[in-house]
Amino acid sequence: MAIDPPAHHAPARRVSARTSTALAAAATNNGAATRRRVSARSKAEAPEEDEAEARRVFKKRRTSSEAPEEYEQQDEEFEEHETIEVLDEHREVLRVEDEADPNGNTWDDLDEEDQDDPLMVSEYVVEIFEYLKVVEQTTLPNPNYMENQKDLAWKMRGILTDWLIQVHMRFRLLPETLFLAVNIIDRFLSARVVSLAKLQLVGITCMFLAAKVEEIVAPSASNFLYCADSSYTEAEILQAEKYILKTLDWNMSYPNPIHFLRRVSKADEYNVQVRTVGKYLMEIECVEWRLIAAPPSLLAAASIWLARLVLGREDWTPNLAHYSSYPESALIPTANLMLNYILKPVRHPSFYKKYASKKYMKSSAFVRDWAIQHWTEGTLVDLEAELPTLKRENRLARERAIAEGLDPDTMAGTNLELGP
Numbered sequence: 001m002a003i004d005p006p007a008h009h010a011p012a013r014r015v016s017a018r019t020s021t022a023l024a025a026a027a028t029n030n031g032a033a034t035r036r037r038v039s040a041r042s043k044a045e046a047p048e049e050d051e052a053e054a055r056r057v058f059k060k061r062r063t064s065s066e067a068p069e070e071y072e073q074q075d076e077e078f079e080e081h082e083t084i085e086v087l088d089e090h091r092e093v094l095r096v097e098d099e100a101d102p103n104g105n106t107w108d109d110l111d112e113e114d115q116d117d118p119l120m121v122s123e124y125v126v127e128i129f130e131y132l133k134v135v136e137q138t139t140l141p142n143p144n145y146m147e148n149q150k151d152l153a154w155k156m157r158g159i160l161t162d163w164l165i166q167v168h169m170r171f172r173l174l175p176e177t178l179f180l181a182v183n184i185i186d187r188f189l190s191a192r193v194v195s196l197a198k199l200q201l202v203g204i205t206c207m208f209l210a211a212k213v214e215e216i217v218a219p220s221a222s223n224f225l226y227c228a229d230s231s232y233t234e235a236e237i238l239q240a241e242k243y244i245l246k247t248l249d250w251n252m253s254y255p256n257p258i259h260f261l262r263r264v265s266k267a268d269e270y271n272v273q274v275r276t277v278g279k280y281l282m283e284i285e286c287v288e289w290r291l292i293a294a295p296p297s298l299l300a301a302a303s304i305w306l307a308r309l310v311l312g313r314e315d316w317t318p319n320l321a322h323y324s325s326y327p328e329s330a331l332i333p334t335a336n337l338m339l340n341y342i343l344k345p346v347r348h349p350s351f352y353k354k355y356a357s358k359k360y361m362k363s364s365a366f367v368r369d370w371a372i373q374h375w376t377e378g379t380l381v382d383l384e385a386e387l388p389t390l391k392r393e394n395r396l397a398r399e400r401a402i403a404e405g406l407d408p409d410t411m412a413g414t415n416l417e418l419g420p
Contacts, residue, residue, distance in 0.1 A: 107322035141186035181210035260300035
């Protein structure tokens with residue numbers, strides 16, 4: 001792959017310096033928190049709290065304008081268990097009656113039209129995605145691996161992956177490369193304890209590995225060294241590469257969420273606005289640790305579902321449910337985590353700036369504006385409770401557009417800007 005002359009790499013060295021400083025600052029700021037986490041681990045309290053926070057769907061809105069460092073306990077539990085059971089039963093009845101069934105018989109065969117295209121492998125596509133859904137369970141990292149890390153904290157993971165997004169853009173790599181690199185990082189950190197001094201080496205080596213797997217012409221180790229401000233030697237990267245591969249048993253067969261996004265987009269008629277916003281929402285997983293536990297197929301489906309909600313599209317149709325393999329109710333918790341991330345102050349500037357560009361229709365700014373119009377910054381939203389109101393707004397907006405002789409789907413994304 002062609003690389004710019006050394007003068008062109010100067011910005012990359014400044015980026016690396018800022019990244020190293022940010023990681024060091026995060027280590028200082030999180031020193032006390034790390035000691036508390038080690039102490040809490042002996043009492044077996046902190047792991048339970050982290051696991052609950054990673055999966056929770058909040059029941060009460062928080063209206064503070066300041067976002068917390070971590071999700072805190074925001075809601076009060078119902079005192080009577082009977083009340084919870086009745087509420088859950090009521091919601092379950094509504095889901096069964098209203099939502100499309102992925103295994104129902106009301107979907108259309110969209111693969112039939114691809115029978116004459118050998119590249120679409122329509123004869124085997126169903127079996128391929130069934131296999132990918134099985135394999136994705138084998139490549140999921142431990143969502144609580146940070147409990148075992150002595151020098152690291154979740155904030156440092158976000159700083160690292162935000163920097164890797166810059167490196168990824170600099171080399172103009174495929175989106176599959178970024179997702180695979182982050183997956184390798186998480187799986188490796190799930191299996192090995194890493195010091196803060198070696199975290200950036202792990203990150204750049206995982207990007208180097210992912211590029212070898214996904215790219216036609218991958219950047220060399222020396223190319224990546226420029227981006228790391230030559231903090232390491234080429235021998236160190238190659239040695240780290242062998243160690244990471246051995247730790248992961250040489251298993252690079254990661255079902256990329258991009259593959260599932262393309263599959264769901266087929267049922268959405270490959271709508272460019274929904275797909276672009278969906279890519280932004282899906283990439284939140286790279287910087288937001290609470291989404292680590294979501295399988296790639298669920299991540300892709302939830303991204304398309306939330307993108308359609310933001311853009312005022314119709315409900316989750318039988319085709320979307322079938323080709324995503326998820327009913328609407330299964331997507332809400334994951335989409336809720338994405339929405340709560342968006343409502344927090346911008347913490348990962350490279351990621352936000354990437355999707356604020358015209359190339360991506362300024363989707364990060366568009367989605368954030370939509371969220372701020374509905375809730376105060378820092379609010380922890382219970383999306384399931386808010387969903388009826390949001391759907392009613394979308395339905396009324398579509399009815400007004402139709403009454404005025406306008407295309408409701410076009411009107412919904414008028415604030416999205418097409419790139420050159």
